[in-house]
Amino acid sequence: MANPLLRALGFSDAKRAVDSIAPRRTFDDVVLPPATRRALEQALVQVTSFDLIFHQWGLGERHRNGLALAFNFAGPSGTGKTICAEAVAHALGRRLLTVRYAEVESMWMGETPKNVAAVFRLAREQDAVLLFDEADAIASRRSASVEHAFQRETNTVVSVLLQELEAFNGVVIFATNMAANFDPAFERRIRTHVLFDMPGVVEREQIWRVQVHPTRTPLAADVDFHALAERYEASGGDIHNAVLKAAMMAAGEPGPDASKSIHQRHLDDGMRDVLAGKRVMHQTLARPVESTITAFDPAEVLRRLESQLHNGRTPVSIAFLALIIAIVALILAVVR
Ligand SMILES: Nc1ncnc2c1ncn2[C@@H]1O[C@H](COP(=O)(O)OP(=O)(O)OP(=O)(O)O)[C@@H](O)[C@H]1O
Numbered sequence: 001m002a003n004p005l006l007r008a009l010g011f012s013d014a015k016r017a018v019d020s021i022a023p024r025r026t027f028d029d030v031v032l033p034p035a036t037r038r039a040l041e042q043a044l045v046q047v048t049s050f051d052l053i054f055h056q057w058g059l060g061e062r063h064r065n066g067l068a069l070a071f072n073f074a075g076p077s078g079t080g081k082t083i084c085a086e087a088v089a090h091a092l093g094r095r096l097l098t099v100r101y102a103e104v105e106s107m108w109m110g111e112t113p114k115n116v117a118a119v120f121r122l123a124r125e126q127d128a129v130l131l132f133d134e135a136d137a138i139a140s141r142r143s144a145s146v147e148h149a150f151q152r153e154t155n156t157v158v159s160v161l162l163q164e165l166e167a168f169n170g171v172v173i174f175a176t177n178m179a180a181n182f183d184p185a186f187e188r189r190i191r192t193h194v195l196f197d198m199p200g201v202v203e204r205e206q207i208w209r210v211q212v213h214p215t216r217t218p219l220a221a222d223v224d225f226h227a228l229a230e231r232y233e234a235s236g237g238d239i240h241n242a243v244l245k246a247a248m249m250a251a252g253e254p255g256p257d258a259s260k261s262i263h264q265r266h267l268d269d270g271m272r273d274v275l276a277g278k279r280v281m282h283q284t285l286a287r288p289v290e291s292t293i294t295a296f297d298p299a300e301v302l303r304r305l306e307s308q309l310h311n312g313r314t315p316v317s318i319a320f321l322a323l324i325i326a327i328v329a330l331i332l333a334v335v336r
């Protein structure tokens with residue numbers, strides 16, 4: 001076990017939970033809507049002037065706690081949150097320590113708070129920018145009821161995280177798809193929320209361009225990034241996946257490699273594939289279950305009857321409908 005964190009955590013789950021990299025991607029690799037870029041620049045100014053204010057001007061000695069620069073990168077999937085965290089670390093010349101919280105959460109009762117503390121220790125040792133990816137779970141509200149052991153554990157984890165943030169004087173980034181559940185105490189320690197919006201047409205066209213190599217990717221003459229940007233309302237992550245799919249389709253076509261190139265139809269098919277895959281996921285995972293039970297509302301019944309009359313339904317069918325409604329109302333009244 002070469003990684004000190006693995007030693008500190010002492011169990012193999014940590015291998016999947018923490019990643020320490022020397023960042024390579026920079027802000028040149030990211031195309032952002034103007035509002036997101038502005039918010040990110042403000043966040044960076046806080047980081048770059050940190051040394052001036054807290055070290056050179058001596059305020060760090062007066063204010064020893066609460067110096068962590070904690071940012072929340074919030075927005076839909078594939079809008080560039082992770083890549084921007086890497087670019088922040090690159091701009092600061094530090095390593096990036098990425099923590100996937102879901103995997104820090106230990107199956108052993110009482111271990112998770114220790115794991116969180118160990119992660120901060122490692123970030124300190126490496127002088128790394130700490131990124132809590134998929135941080136929705138960790139920053140969620142503490143539970144008022146502590147009937148169950150797991151609720152007590154969750155509350156302890158949030159408290160440990162708050163203490164660690166208080167004592168840490170580095171940069172911490174939380175990346176979340178949805179920040180609505182943030183614990184208010186946690187919220188106070190976040191300096192800046194950077195909202196990652198979906199890219200508009202102008203940004204999408206640029207993202208298509210940055211996803212291919214400027215000189216080595218063989219693009220056919222019919223490739224039109226502007227048309228693709230207008231046609232598909234996709235995130236940067238979707239465009240990234242579509243380009244890879246297109247490249248695979250082009251490379252899989254028969255003939256010598258030297259004659260192969262990526263055509264517009266490959267890019268179109270790649271994006272259609274990506275969007276179709278997302279629709280399937282959306283339907284299976286996120287579709288709300290429609291309730292078939294609705295409250296009995298007499299006004300609604302009258303509205304329906306009126307509409308039936310306007311639609312020229314026969315009096316017999318209306319009487320039948322009224323009878324059914326009356327029976328339902330009677331049953332509901334008895335049940336209540
Ligand atoms: N704004 C962007 N500019 C350029 N490329 C982008 C942008 N957004 C996403 N990409 C591409 O999509 C890939 C995935 O983006 P990234 O992992 O940063 O998204 P994310 O917001 O962290 O998504 P998730 O919430 O699913 O973790 C990047 O590696 C990059 O290739």
Ligand SMILES: [Mg+2]
Pocket residue numbers: 081082083133175
């Ligand atoms: Mg991410």
